[in-house]
Amino acid sequence: MGATIDEIIDSLKRGQGKRVSDLVKMALEEGTDPQMILEDGFLAGMEQVADKFRKEEVGVPEILSVTRALERGVSTLRHYSGGRAKKEIGTVIIGTVKGDLHDIGKNLVKIMMESKNIRVIDLGVDVSPRRFLEEAVGSHAQIVCLSGIMPHSEEDMRAVVEEFEMKGIRDQFYFMVGGYFLTERQAKAIGADCYTEDACNCAEKACRYLNKKDRRKKNH
Numbered sequence: 001m002g003a004t005i006d007e008i009i010d011s012l013k014r015g016q017g018k019r020v021s022d023l024v025k026m027a028l029e030e031g032t033d034p035q036m037i038l039e040d041g042f043l044a045g046m047e048q049v050a051d052k053f054r055k056e057e058v059g060v061p062e063i064l065s066v067t068r069a070l071e072r073g074v075s076t077l078r079h080y081s082g083g084r085a086k087k088e089i090g091t092v093i094i095g096t097v098k099g100d101l102h103d104i105g106k107n108l109v110k111i112m113m114e115s116k117n118i119r120v121i122d123l124g125v126d127v128s129p130r131r132f133l134e135e136a137v138g139s140h141a142q143i144v145c146l147s148g149i150m151p152h153s154e155e156d157m158r159a160v161v162e163e164f165e166m167k168g169i170r171d172q173f174y175f176m177v178g179g180y181f182l183t184e185r186q187a188k189a190i191g192a193d194c195y196t197e198d199a200c201n202c203a204e205k206a207c208r209y210l211n212k213k214d215r216r217k218k219n220h
Contacts, residue, residue, distance in 0.1 A: 015065030
């Protein structure tokens with residue numbers, strides 16, 4: 001089973017979508033736990049790719065290829081393992097803030113959250129504060145998750161929180177922030193409720209929040 005997981009990581013890094021899909025089916029047939037495929041395969045592989053991207057050892061074309069392979073692998077995993085059969089525990093709005101086109105970290109967080117039966121609405125990259133607000137209100141989300149790795153990301157995240165503050169609805173949402181260069185101190189300056197360093201930790205904290213939260217319907 002370990003060998004198959006290693007092959008999944010290698011094929012993912014090469015952007016070989018069909019091979020990743022075939023290996024996922026093989027791993028499931030071998031009895032590998034879907035969560036292990038997700039965490040030890042997809043997440044580990046993507047973290048290696050993200051590290052190379054930070055070091056500028058791979059470029060955008062390679063990242064796009066890897067992302068497509070990841071999406072195919074995740075789709076196969078859900079299809080053959082009954083991925084999200086359980087009742088969803090809440091809704092998260094996620095996006096990369098205005099002026100930032102990076103989405104590796106965001107995509108990993110999305111995958112990990114969905115694995116915990118959280119409904120995730122992915123707004124993509126370069127998302128304006130207004131769109132975060134409109135989508136959060138319109139979807140009756142409980143959590144707004146902001147991603148960004150640019151030098152100005154802290155300011156852009158703060159602008160999102162301020163958008164909600166100006167509408168008088170800041171306290172109706174739980175704000176989570178993450179990015180390579182953010183710190184706990186910066187998260188507090190942004191006005192976020194939670195800072196996380198990686199996708200697993202982010203998904204765990206979101207899950208804990210949604211499970212303990214007062215789930216009475218709010219008048220958004």
